[in-house]
Amino acid sequence: MAGAQPTPADQAREAVVEAALRTLDLDTKARLLAGQDMWSLPALPGIGLRSLVMSDGPVGVRGVRWTADDPSVALPSPTALAATWDPELARRAGVLLAQEARRKGVHVLLAPTVNLHRSPLGGRHFECYSEDPYLTGVIGTGYVRGVQSGGVGTTVKHFVANDAETDRLTVNNLVPERALRELYLAPFEAIVRDARPWGVMTAYNTVNGTTMTEHHHLVNEVLRGEWGFDGVNVSDWTAARDTTGAIEGGLDVAMPGPRTVYGEALARAVRDGRVGEATVDAAVRRVLRLAARAGILDGAEPVVAAPPAPVDGEALAREIARRSFVLLRNERHVLPLKPHGTVALIGAAARDARILGGGSATVFPARIVSPLDGLTAALADGTLRYAVGADPATELPVAEAGFTLRAVCRDAAGEVIGTRSAPGGLIQWMGTDLPEGVTHETLHTVELTGTFTPRESGTHTFGIKGTGDFTLTVGGTTYYDDDQRPGDGDPFEAFFGAPVPRARIGLTAGEPVDVSLTHVVRLPENLPMRVVAFALAHCGPRRDADELIAEAVETARNADTAVVMVATTDRVESEGFDRRDLRLPGRQDDLVRAVAAANPNTVVVVNAGSPVEMPWRDEAAAVLLGWFPGQEGGAALADVLTGAHEPGGRLPTTWGSLADAPVTQVVPADGELRYDEGVFIGYAAWEKAGRTPSYPFGHGLGYTDWAYESLDVDGTTVRVRLRNTGERPGREVVQIYVAPAGPGPERPARRLAGFASADAGPGESTEVTVELPRRAFEVWDETAKAWACVKGSYEIAAGRSIADRRLTAPINV
Numbered sequence: 001m002a003g004a005q006p007t008p009a010d011q012a013r014e015a016v017v018e019a020a021l022r023t024l025d026l027d028t029k030a031r032l033l034a035g036q037d038m039w040s041l042p043a044l045p046g047i048g049l050r051s052l053v054m055s056d057g058p059v060g061v062r063g064v065r066w067t068a069d070d071p072s073v074a075l076p077s078p079t080a081l082a083a084t085w086d087p088e089l090a091r092r093a094g095v096l097l098a099q100e101a102r103r104k105g106v107h108v109l110l111a112p113t114v115n116l117h118r119s120p121l122g123g124r125h126f127e128c129y130s131e132d133p134y135l136t137g138v139i140g141t142g143y144v145r146g147v148q149s150g151g152v153g154t155t156v157k158h159f160v161a162n163d164a165e166t167d168r169l170t171v172n173n174l175v176p177e178r179a180l181r182e183l184y185l186a187p188f189e190a191i192v193r194d195a196r197p198w199g200v201m202t203a204y205n206t207v208n209g210t211t212m213t214e215h216h217h218l219v220n221e222v223l224r225g226e227w228g229f230d231g232v233n234v235s236d237w238t239a240a241r242d243t244t245g246a247i248e249g250g251l252d253v254a255m256p257g258p259r260t261v262y263g264e265a266l267a268r269a270v271r272d273g274r275v276g277e278a279t280v281d282a283a284v285r286r287v288l289r290l291a292a293r294a295g296i297l298d299g300a301e302p303v304v305a306a307p308p309a310p311v312d313g314e315a316l317a318r319e320i321a322r323r324s325f326v327l328l329r330n331e332r333h334v335l336p337l338k339p340h341g342t343v344a345l346i347g348a349a350a351r352d353a354r355i356l357g358g359g360s361a362t363v364f365p366a367r368i369v370s371p372l373d374g375l376t377a378a379l380a381d382g383t384l385r386y387a388v389g390a391d392p393a394t395e396l397p398v399a400e401a402g403f404t405l406r407a408v409c410r411d412a413a414g415e416v417i418g419t420r421s422a423p424g425g426l427i428q429w430m431g432t433d434l435p436e437g438v439t440h441e442t443l444h445t446v447e448l449t450g451t452f453t454p455r456e457s458g459t460h461t462f463g464i465k466g467t468g469d470f471t472l473t474v475g476g477t478t479y480y481d482d483d484q485r486p487g488d489g490d491p492f493e494a495f496f497g498a499p500v501p502r503a504r505i506g507l508t509a510g511e512p513v514d515v516s517l518t519h520v521v522r523l524p525e526n527l528p529m530r531v532v533a534f535a536l537a538h539c540g541p542r543r544d545a546d547e548l549i550a551e552a553v554e555t556a557r558n559a560d561t562a563v564v565m566v567a568t569t570d571r572v573e574s575e576g577f578d579r580r581d582l583r584l585p586g587r588q589d590d591l592v593r594a595v596a597a598a599n600p601n602t603v604v605v606v607n608a609g610s611p612v613e614m615p616w617r618d619e620a621a622a623v624l625l626g627w628f629p630g631q632e633g634g635a636a637l638a639d640v641l642t643g644a645h646e647p648g649g650r651l652p653t654t655w656g657s658l659a660d661a662p663v664t665q666v667v668p669a670d671g672e673l674r675y676d677e678g679v680f681i682g683y684a685a686w687e688k689a690g691r692t693p694s695y696p697f698g699h700g701l702g703y704t705d706w707a708y709e710s711l712d713v714d715g716t717t718v719r720v721r722l723r724n725t726g727e728r729p730g731r732e733v734v735q736i737y738v739a740p741a742g743p744g745p746e747r748p749a750r751r752l753a754g755f756a757s758a759d760a761g762p763g764e765s766t767e768v769t770v771e772l773p774r775r776a777f778e779v780w781d782e783t784a785k786a787w788a789c790v791k792g793s794y795e796i797a798a799g800r801s802i803a804d805r806r807l808t809a810p811i812n813v
Contacts, residue, residue, distance in 0.1 A: 004196060004228070009301060009303075012300075012301060013289065013292040013293065013300045013301065014289070016292060016297060016299045016300040017285060017288040017289050017292055017297070017300070018285075019299075020047040020048075020049070020288055020297065020299075021281060021284055021285055021288060023046065023047055024044070024047065024284065026267050026270055026271075026277060026280070027264075027267050028044065029267075029280050029281065029284045030262055030263055030264070030265075030266040030267040030270070030280060031262075031263050031264075031267075032044065032284055032287055033252060033253055033254065033262045033263075033266065033280070033283055033284065033287065034253075034254055034257050034258070034260040034262035034263035034266070035253070035254065035255040035256040035257030035258070035260060036051070036257045036258060037256065037257055037258065037430075037431035037432050038064070038256045038257075038430035038431030038432075038433070038530075038531070039053055039054050039055060039064045039256070039430070039431065040052060040053045040054065040064070041253065041287065047297070047298070048297060048298025048299060049288070049291055049296065049297050049298075050291075050296040050297075051296075052107050052108065052287075052290065052291055052294065052296060053105055053106050053107050053108070054106065054107070054108040054109075054110055054155075054234070054255070055101065055104065055106040055108075055109060055110060056110050056111070056360050056361060056363075057097060057109045057110055057111030057112070057361065058078055058097075058109075058111030058112045058113055058127065058143075058361060059074055059075045059076065059077060059078070059356055059361060059363060059628075059630065060072040060073050060074045060075060060097070060100065060363035060365070061073075061097055061100040061101045061103075061104055061106055061109060061363070062362070062363045062364075063104035063105070063106060064104075064105075064106075064430075064431075064433055065433050066362075066428035066429075066430060066433070067364065067422075067423070067426075067428065068364035068423035068424055068426075069420070069421055069422075069423060070104070070364070071364050071365055071366035072100060072104075072363040072364060072365060073096065073100055073313035073314070073317060073363075073365060073631065074317065074355055074356055074363050074364075074365040074368075074630045074631040075093055075096070075097075075316070075317050075320055075630045075631075076317065076320050076321045076324055076627055076628060076629045076630040076633070077126045077127070077356060077357060077609045077627050077628035077629075077630075078112065078113060078126065078127055078128055078129050079125065079126050079128070079129065079130075079609050079610060079627055079628075079652060079653070080320065080321065080324035080609075080627035080628065080629060080630075080649070081093060081129070081139060081143070081320060081324065082129035082130045082135060082136070082139045082652035083324040083325075083326055083625075083627065083649035083650060083651065083652050083700075084320065084323045084324050084648060084649060085135070085139075085649075085650050085652075085733045085755055085757070086142075086323065086757060087138050087139055087141060087142030088142060089142070089319075089320060089323060090139045090140075090141075090142030090143045090146065091142040091143070091145050091146035091149075092146060092311070092316060093143060093146060093316065093320060094142065094143045094144065094145065094146020094147035094148075094149070094150070095146040095147070095149060095150055095308050095311055096146075096311040096313055096316050097109060097111075097146070097147055097150075097152070098146065098147045098148070098149065098150020098151065098152040098307070098308070099150060099307065099308070099310065099311055099313075100313070101147075101150070101152040102150065102151070102152065102307060106152065107152060107153060107290075107291075107294040107296060108152065108153040108154070108155060108198070108199060108290070108294070109147055109152055109153065109154050109155070110155050110157065110201060111143075111147075111154060111155070111157070112129075112140050112143045112144065112154065112156060112157070113127045113128050113129075113157055113158065114128065114129060114136050114137070114140045114156055114157070114187040114188060114191065115128045115157075115158060115160075115161070115162050115163050115184070116128065116130070116131055116132075116133060116136065116163055116183060116184060116187070116681065116682075117130060117131040117163075117610065117653045117681075117682065118131070118163040118164070118663060118675070118681050119163070119164065119661070119663045119664050119665065119666050119681075120579075120582055120610065120611045120653075120656075120658065120661050120664070121164070121578050121579045121580070121582075121658075121664055121666045122163060122164050122165070122578060122579070122610070122666060123164070123165045123573060123574060123575070123576070123577050123578040123579050124165055124357070124359065124573075124574070124575050125573075125609065125610035125653075126356075126357035126573050126608075126609020126610050126627075126628055127357060127359070127361050127575070127609075129187075129652060130652035130653055130682075131652070131653045131654060131681060131682030131683070131697065132652065132653075132682060132683070132697065132752050133182070133183050133184075133186035133187050133190075134186070134190075134751070134752050134753065134754075134773075135652055135752060135755075136186075136187040137186060137187040137189075137190030137191060137194075138190070140156065140187055140190070140191045140195075141190060141191050141194045141195045144156065144191055144195035144197050145194075145195045148195070148196075148197070148198060148303070148304075149304065149308060150304060150307050150308055151294065151295060151302055151303060151304030151307060152294070153197075153198035153199050153231075153232075153290055153293065153294055154197045154198060154199060155197070155198075155199035155200055155201040155232075155234055156188055156191050156192075156197050156199070156200050156201070157200070157201035157203070157236070158201055158202070158203035158204070158205075158212075158236055159188060159200050159201065159202045159203060159212060159218070159219075159223070159233075160180070160184050160185055160188060160203065160207060160212065160218060161173045161175050161180070161184045161203070161205060161207050161675075162203035162204065162205050162212075163184070164578050164666035164673070165575065165576055165577050165578045165666075166577070166578045166666050166667050166668065167667075167668050167671070168203075168204050168205055169204045169205075169239075170204075170205075170206070170671060171205050171206065171668045171671065171672070171673050172205070172206040172207075172208075172209060172668070172671055172672045172673070173205055173206065173207050173208075173672075173673050173675065174208060174672055174673065174674045174675060175207060175208060175675045176675060176678050176782075177780065177782045178678065178679060178779065178780045178782055179675055179677075179678045179679050180207070181780035181787075182679050182779065182780055183679060183681065185218075185222070186775075188200070188223070189227055192223070192227045192228070192229050193227065196230075196231075197229075197231055198231045198232065198290050198293055198294075199231045199232045199233070199234060199290065200223065200229065200231060200232075200233050200234075201233075201234050201235070201236055202215070202219065202233055202234070202235055202236065202239065202251060203236055203239070204236050204239045210249075211239075211241065211245075212239070213235050213236075213239050213240045213241065213245075213246050213249060213251045213254075214241075214242060214245035214246055214248070214249035214251070215249055215250070216248060216249045216250060219233060219249060219250030219251070220249070220250040223250070224250065230286070230289070231286065231289075231290065232252045232253060232286045232287055232289075232290045233250055233251055233252045233253070233286075234251075234252065234253040234255055235251055235253065235254050235255055236255075237255055237256055238256070240254035240255075240260060240261045240262075241261065242261060243261040243262065243265045243266055243269050243274075243275070244269055244274050244275055246261055246262075247262070247266060247269070247275055247279055247280065247283065248275065248279065251283075252283040252286050252287060253283075253287060256430075256431065257431075266280065314367075314631070314632055317630045317631055317632040318632035318635050318636045318639070319636075320630070321626075321627075321629040321630055321632055321633050321636030321637075322636040322637075322639045322640050322645045322647065322648065323648035323649065324627055324629070324648070324649045325624055325625065325626055325627070325629075325636070325637070325640050325647040325648070325649050326624070326625040326647065326649035326650060326651055326699070326700045327622070327623075327624055327625075327647040327649075327700060327701040327702065328617070328623040328624065328625055328655075328695050328699065328700070328701070329617060329620065329621075329622055329623040329701075330621075330622045330701055331621045331622065332601075332621060334561065334601050334603060334621040334622045335603060335622050335624070335640075335641065335643070335703070336640075336641060336642055336643025336703060337561055337641050337642055337643065338560065338561070340380060340383065341383065341559075341560035341561055342383050342384075342385070342558075342559045342560045342561075343375065343379060343383060343384050343385070343559055343560070343561050343562075343563060344385050344386075344387065344552075344555045344556045344558070344559035344561070344562040344563065344595075344599070345371065345372060345375055345384060345385070345386045345387075345563050345565070346386070346387050346388075346389040346552045346555065346556060346562060346563065346564045346565065346591070346595060347388070347389050347390065347564055347565030347566060347567070347588075347591070348388050348389070348390065348391040348392060348393070348565075348567075349371070349392060349565040349566065349567035349607045350370065350371040350372045350386065350563075350565040351370060351371075351372045351386065351388070352370065352401075353368055353369075353370035353371060353607075353633060353634060354567050354568070354569070354607055354628060355368055355628055355629060355630050355631055355633055356628045356630065357570075357573045357574060357575075357609045357628055358570035358573065358574030358575060358576075359574045359575025359576060360575055361575070364423075365630075365631035367631060368631050368634075369631065369632050369633065369634035369635045370633075370634045371563075371565055371605070371633070371634045371637050371638075372386055372634065373634045373635075374633075374634030374635040374636070374637050374638035375563075375634070375637070375638050375641070377635070377638065378635075378638035378639075378641075378642050378644075379638075379642070385555050385558075385559060386555075387548075387551050387552040387555040387556075388543075388548050388551075388552070389548055389549060389551075389552035389564065389591045389595070390545060390548060390549060390552075390586055390587040390588050390590070390591040391542075391548075391586055392566070392567045392568065392569050392584065392585045392586045392588055393539065393569055393585070393586070394569065394571060394585050394586060395498050395499060395569075395571050396461060396462075396463040396465075396499040396501060396537035396538060396539050397499075397537060397538070397539060397570075398424055398425050398426050398465070398499070398535045398536070398537055398538075399424060399425030399452070399462075399535070399536045399537060399538040400424045400425065401455065402452050402453045402454060402455055403424065403425060403450060403451070403452050403515070403536075403538070404450045404451050404452075404453075405421075405422040405423075405424070405425060405448050405449065405450035405515070405536075406419055406420065406421050406422055406448075406449060406450055407419060407420045407421075407422045407427060407435065407446055407447070407448055407449075408446070408447045408449055409434075409435055409438045409443055409445070409446055410444055410445045410446075410447070411442045411443070411444050412444040417437055417438050417442055417443070418434070418435035418436055418437040418438035419435060420435040422448055422450075425448060425517075425535050425536030425537065425538065426535045426536075427446060427448065427519075427532060427533060427534055427535065428531070428532075428533045429531065429532040429533070430530075430531050431530055431531075434532075440523065440530050443521050443532070444520065444521060445518055445519065445520050445521060446518070446519050446521060446532060446534075447516055447517070447518040447519075448515075448516070448517045448518075448519075448536050449514075449515070449516045449517075450514075450515060451512040451513065451514055451515060452474075452507075452512065452513055452515045452538070453510065453511070453512040454507045454508065454509050454510070454511070454513075454540065455509060455510075455540070456509050456540045456541050457507065457508045457509040457541070458506065458507070458540070458541025459504050459505065459506050459507075459541050459542075460504070460505050460506075460507045460538065460539070460540055460541065461501050461503070461504050461505075461538065461539050461542075462474055462479070462501075462502060462503040462504075462505065462515075462536070462537065462538050463499040463500050463501040463502050463503075463536075463537035463538070464480065464484055464499060464500055464502055464517065464534070464535070464536065464537065465497060465498070465499035465500070465534060465535035465536075465537055466484065466497075466519065466533060466534030466535060467484060467485055467497075467534075468483065468484065468519060468520060468521075468522060468534070469482070469483050469484075469519065469520035469522075470482070470483075470484055470517060470518065470519050470520075470534070471516070471517070471518040472502050472503060472516070472517050472536075473514075473515070473516040473517075474503055474505055474513060474514070474515050474516075475505065475513040475514060476514065479502055479503035479505075480502040480503065484500060498571060499535065499537035501537075515536070517534075517536045519532075519534045545586075545587045545590075549587065549590060549591050549594050550594075552564075552591060552594070552595060553594050553595060553597075553598045554598075556595045556598050556599040556602070557598040557599060559599065560601060561599070561601045561602075561603060562595050562596075562598075562599040562601065562602045562603065563602075563603045563604075563605060563641065564591065564592055564595050564602060564603070564604045564605070564620075565605050565607055566584050566588040566591070566592060566604060566605070566606055566607065566608075566612075567584075567588075567606075567607035567608065568584065568585065568607070568608045568609070568612065569585055571585070572585055572608075573608065573609050573610060578666045578667070581613075581658055582611055582612050582613045582657070582658045583612070583613055584608075584612055584613070589615060589616060592604055592616045592619070592620065593616050593619060596616060596619040596620050596621075597619070600621060601621050602619075602620045602621055602622075603620065603621060603622040603623075603624065603641070604616070604617075604620045604622070604623050604624070605624045605625075605626050605637065606623065606624070606625045606626060607626050607627075607628070607629075608625075608627070608628075609627055609628045610653065611653065611654075611655045611656070612655075613657050613658065613694075614655075614694060617694060624640070624641075624647065625649070625651075643703065646702045646703045646704070646728075646729075646730055646731065647700070647701070647702065647703075648700075648702070648731055649700050650698050650699065650700035650733045650735075650801070651695055651696070651697055651698060651699045651700060651801070652697075653682065653697065654682055654683050654686055654693045654695070654696060654697045655693060655694050655695040656686070656691070656692075656693030656694045656695075657693075657694065660686075660691045660692075660693065662677070662680070662681075662685035662686060662688070662689045662691065663677050663680075663681050663685050679747070679748065680748060682697060683696065683697040683748075683802045684748030684749065684751070687748065687749045687750070687802075688748070688749070696801045696802045696803035696804075697752075697801060697802045698733075698735050698752075698799075698800065698801035698802050698803075698804075699800070699801040699803070699804070700733070700800075700801075702730045702731065702732070703726070703728055703730060704724055704725075704726025704727065704728050704729070704730035704762070705724075705725045705726040706722050706723065706724060706725065706726075706730070706732045706800070707722060707723045707725045708720065708721075708722050708734075708798060708799070708806035708807050709721045709722055709723055709765065710807070711796070711798050711807035711808070711809050712809070713796050713809045713811050716771060716772040716773075716774075717769060717770075717771055717772075718736055718754065718769070718770045718771075718772060718796060718798070719767055719768070719769050719770075720734050720736075720756075720767065720768050720770070720798045720807065721765060721766070721767045722734065722758060722760075722765065722766060722767075722768075723760070723763070723764065723765040723766075724760040724761060724762055724763065724764050724765075724766075725763070726762060727762050728762060729759070729760070729761045729762065730759070730760065731757055731758065731759050732757070732758045732759075732760075732800075733755055733756075733757055733758075733800075734755060734756050734757070734758055734768050734770070734798055734799075735752065735754075735755045735798070735799055735800065735801065735802075736752070736753050736754040736755060736770045736772070736796065736797070736798055737750040737751065737752055737753060737796075737797045737798075737799070737802065737805065738750060738751055738753040738772065738776045738777070738794055738795075738796060738797075739751075739794060739795040739797065740790065740792065740793075740794055741792070741793040741794055741795050741810070742792035742793045742794075743792065744779075744790040744792060745779050745790065747779065747790075750795075750797065750802070751776060752802075753770075753772050753773065753776035754770035754771065754772055754773070754776075755770065756768035756769065756770050772796075774789070775787070777789050777790060777794065777813045778790065789813065790813075791813050792812070792813065793810060793811070793812050793813075794810070794811050794812075794813060795808050795809070795810060795811075796808065796809045796810070796811050
């Protein structure tokens with residue numbers, strides 16, 4: 001696959017890049033390839049180059065500050081976006097994120113994540129799209145096109161086979177070549193071909209014996225050579241380990257700075273004859289090309305001269321959320337809710353919404369609409385009752401509600417050198433993001449100080465997240481003054497580790513108390529990035545679980561419909577670790593069963609980014625999957641429950657029990673994780689094993705019914721005619737699967753080869769057209785090292801899911 005032909009504008013930018021490159025000396029070039037701080041590359045005023053700024057995504061643009069003081073729009077999780085099966089909606093999401101990036105002075109968004117859901121235990125799967133490479137590539141293509149249409153670059157990540165979190169910095173993933181090509185490389189290939197991303201991020205992990213930041217074959221020969229990728233290859237943060245290996249392996253930028261394997265070390269390697277200067281020039285050329293495209297290199301016309309029309313972030317977040325909700329079950333048409341009926345809303349997640357997964361993708365929106373907020377606004381006065389029921393949290397959350405805090409910085413003499421507001425109990429200052437007047441050289445302690453006003457009387461628990469010396473004082477009493485060293489030495493412990501309880505104190509609702517948490521800042525000399533990170537954690541009084549469930553049952557019994565919110569937590573789905581099981585935390589399963597027994601019209605809303613087991617699913621009248629729905633999730637939920645809008649989602653990943661899941665291994669043995677299942681993951685593995693999941697890939701109900709009337713295949717063009725047989729307008733996702741019917745290499749029983757959306761009113765017919773890609777009939781020939789078309793007969797099926805195929809037709813290739 002060759003790269004796209006350069007346009008005259010491309011050629012003009014390239015001329016500016018070449019002219020700038022010729023003026024740079026070796027030391028300057030080497031310095032440009034190394035981050036100057038946590039998020040940016042150095043400016044070079046001599047050639048008119050401004051500092052290039054990067055920021056984490058993919059659900060929002062955090063910017064260079066990791067704080068609620070600098071809010072960002074928070075969209076639904078990537079699994080939710082994939083559940084819309086709508087690349088145009090993904091493109092619109094990208095346009096909004098470009099708008100957010102430009103508002104925050106960001107030139108490159110570190111997204112999207114297009115790794116696959118190989119095993120349901122992957123802890124970061126909420127940040128990826130799907131188990132299917134085709135669906136992942138199509139949604140990712142829409143996202144990248146949208147972001148870059150706003151003049152902001154993307155870095156498609158994590159290249160490649162970064163499909164689990166356990167030992168992610170060091171694991172050697174042993175992936176058969178055919179699986180690597182047909183599954184794990186496939187979304188990257190599709191996005192490079194169809195969206196021309198300006199960047200790719202290489203992963204921490206090793207693939208078949210070579211760390212990805214030094215993988216000459218996959219980066220230089222495949223990504224750049226075969227696919228024609230002409231963008232920048234940036235390392236995941238701290239992933240680059242060796243100067244010569246990285247630059248020869250195709251890594252352009254080593255992040256973060258100022259301590260990296262590039263800079264002075266790279267210049268020295270060239271002078272010592274270990275690296276050719278032409279290799280450095282090639283990397284610098286790509287960085288300058290990125291800067292030119294983004295409009296921060298003088299003399300070069302940016303790819304996007306004027307940004308797209310403004311996007312309403314709140315409205316789009318709400319639309320994506322409701323379009324992503326997957327109605328898994330709806331017995332007796334319990335949904336939508338009947339007008340003027342009474343509703344019991346149950347669950348801690350209904351009040352304290354979980355809108356996104358944990359880890360580096362976290363952003364802080366200016367507002368959050370909880371399910372309780374959304375339903376309170378949507379339902380008539382007096383028709384909604386709320387009960388906590390069961391709390392999914394099994395550890396202390398970061399202090400938020402009821403706290404008024406600020407951060408006070410002092411030097412070694414105890415003098416105040418700077419202050420900053422702290423809307424919550426979390427401090428995450430990276431690189432130069434410090435309060436005004438504060439430097440890493442002068443900073444000795446940071447004190448989180450202020451007041452806490454309880455909303456409940458009883459025993460409150462306070463804790464500390466982070467490593468180092470801490471002093472915790474509440475109400476004038478010091479409860480902890482020592483060195484906290486949790487975890488196993490992971491450099492990301494302060495970000496992803498669990499808070500440690502340090503004080504249990506009886507407090508009275510409405511009566512404020514003084515709170516102080518002081519941290520002595522000690523940054524190791526060998527740390528590649530300077531980060532001040534810790535948190536004050538807190539939870540209110542814990543009531544007896546049986547008592548809470550009994551209270552919820554009484555609330556449900558007296559309502560026409562009970563809506564139970566169940567959820568995962570940051571300790572279940574987050575960057576930094578994999579899951580051990582698929583169970584809901586706490587007593588939530590018990591809660592659902594008790595409520596369902598008390599009210600036959602029980603609706604369960606699942607607030608999770610990736611599969612959980614639902615042993616009660618046949619006991620509930622309806623099950624609605626709400627993913628991590630972003631900041632407007634509560635409003636979107638009200639839209640769907642009340643019937644103002646139809647739930648539009650379809651499963652992008654198979655949901656089933658862990659005991660039945662065919663691929664579950666995410667823990668390396670002796671540093672290696674073998675992908676012995678080959679090309680059989682997701683629905684292909686379930687079908688091969690002959691197992692029936694709880695809900696199959698592609699499944700999702702609406703508020704109307706559809707009849708599939710005809711399927712016509714003309715060459716590789718598929719046309720499907722269908723009719724809305726229900727009583728209200730609806731949207732259907734027509735899915736096309738290709739199944740080999742003749743002999744050939746071992747392949748999945750069928751593959752997703754295309755899809756299209758159909759909208760129709762009651763009784764109306766409509767038609768969709770899908771073009772089958774050539775790749776649907778190809779396999780990777782490991783002997784010939786090339787794609788090979790497997791000629792013969794195939795069955796083309798159109799349906800509502802992998803398991804609900806309505807029409808079929810034969811085809812010969």
